[in-house]
Amino acid sequence: MEFTRRGAMAVGAGLAAALMLPARGAMAAADDKIAEFTGGAAAGSGGITLTTPEIAENGNTVPIEVDAPGAVSIMVLAGGNPTPEVCTFNFGPLAGAQRGSTRIRLAGTQDVIAVAKMADGSFVQASNTVKVTIGGCGG
Numbered sequence: 572m573e574f575t576r577r578g579a580m581a582v583g584a585g586l587a588a589a590l591m592l593p594a595r596g597a598m599a600a601a602d603d604k605i606a607e608f609t610g611g612a613a614a615g616s617g618g619i620t621l622t623t624p625e626i627a628e629n630g631n632t633v634p635i636e637v638d639a640p641g642a643v644s645i646m647v648l649a650g651g652n653p654t655p656e657v658c659t660f661n662f663g664p665l666a667g668a669q670r671g672s673t674r675i676r677l678a679g680t681q682d683v684i685a686v687a688k689m690a691d692g693s694f695v696q697a698s699n700t701v702k703v704t705i706g707g708c709g710g
């Protein structure tokens with residue numbers, strides 16, 4: 572079998588397309604989780620603060636903090652992870668503050684998304700891009 576430049580280009584394009592499919596699939600999974608959390612309602616902006624590092628040296632332990640005064644529940648997602656839903660913080664009527672912080676794993680450079688359900692039933696969303704130098708989910 573003779574391998575031509577045109578054949579090599581076709582194989583390379585096919586490989587690139589195949590590598591992009593899981594990322595799109597993971598992002599679609601994140602969108603599905605957001606739609607499930609909001610019940611299909613549109614999420615606005617403002618009223619929620621998501622704090623993440625701009626660059627994470629190691630994806631195994633990335634510190635995040637989310638703050639949404641007046642929220643009943645906050646869901647955090649990592650769109651590029653194999654399982655996008657990271658955690659959900661629920662707040663009762665006696666909660667002193669509607670704030671949560673934790674460390675999460677990120678498979679690679681991706682958006683971290685936080686969606687908050689407010690006491691009036693509305694939803695707000697914030698997202699930050701975190702650049703990961705060493706992936707934490709087997710990467």
